[in-house]
Amino acid sequence: MPEVDGRRRRGQERRRALLDAALAVIGRDGLAAVSQRSVAAEAGVPPSAVYYYFATLDDLVDAALVEVNDRCITELRDAATAADPVRAVAAATVDAGRRTRGEALAELELWLLAARTPRHAPELQRWDAELEAVAAALTDDPVAVDAVTAALTGYYWQAATGDGYDVDRLEAILRRLTR
Template identity: 50%
Template sequence: MTPEAKGGRGASAPEVTDGRLLKGERRRRALLEAALRVVERDGVAGVTHRSVAAEAGLPASSAAYYFGSVDELLTAALVWAADQFSGLLRAAAAAPDPVAALAAALAAELAEERRPFVAAEYELYLLAARRPALRPVARRCVDDLAALARACTGDPAAVTAFRSGVDGLLLQSLVTGATPGAGDIEAVLRRLLPAAAP
C-alpha cells in the first residue's frame, strides 16, 4: 500500500512527485534499519512503533504510518533483510567462482561493523519458527542458498549439508564471537561442496 492510499486519499489526489516518493522510501528504509538495531540491542520484544521511530530519529508516529502493526514492521524488516541476503547470494552465484565469492561475502558479513545486523537478522529469521506468517520469507533464504549449491553439485545431500553449514558457520560465529576469514570459510564450504573445486 502506498503512503497515499494508507492516508486515505482518493484517486483525485495529485500525483506524488519523485522527490516525495524518494523521501518516503528513505524514511521506510531508515525505519527498517532502525528495527534491526532495536532487535539487535533489545531483542524482538523491544520492537515497538515508538522505539523504532526513536532509533531512526523520526517522529513517534512515523513507524505507525508506514507499518500498521508491530507484526507488519517485523515482517517488513525480515523481508528487507532477506532481500539483502538474496542479493548477496545472487552476486556470489554470478561470480566466476561462486564458492570463493560467497566465502568473501560471509566473512564481510561477520566483520565487526556488520555483526549486529547479522545477529538481528537471525533473530528475525528464527522468529519464523513461532510465527507461521514469517515462514515464507525465511524459507526464501533457505531456497536461495540451495539454488547456489545446486549450481555447484547435483548431490541433494550435499545441497542440504551446504545450507546447514552456512547457517551453522554464521550462528556459531555470532555465539562464540569468532571472526573467521574468507579463506577459513571457503575451506569449509568446499568440504561441503566437493564438486565445487576452484
C-alpha cells in the same frame, strides 16, 4: 514519472529510516524492545510516523525480515555467479555474519522469530529454496547440496556470534564438500 515535489522520495527515505531503525533496535536490545517510541527515536522521527508507514509493529517487523532475507539472498546469488563461486560464497557468508554485531544479531533474532511464527513460513521457505539453489550452483551432488546448505547456515551463525571464523576456513570446508 518522478514526483516533482519529492514527496514520494521523502516517503521512501522515511520508510527506509524506520526499517533501519527497527533493525538497529532489534540488534541492540532484542525484539521485545521494538516499540513505536523506540523505533521512532532511533530513526529521529515523530512516533506517529511509525504507524503512518506501517499499520502495526508486526508489519514493521515483517518488513524487516523480508529486508534481511532479500539482502542476504541477493548477496549469495551474486556470489554464486562469481568467477570463483566457492570463494565468493564463503566470503559473502562470513561478511554477512560480520556486518556489525548488531546487524547480525538482528538477522538471527528475526530468523528465530520466523521459525516460531506460522505467518513467516513462506519467508523461511523462500530462504531455504534460495540457499539450496546457491549450494546447487556449487555442486550437482544432492547430498553435497544438503551438506553445503548446513555448512553455510552453521558457519554464518558462528561468524555472527563468535570470533575465529574466517573466509579461508569456510572456503576449505566448501571445497571439501563440493569436490
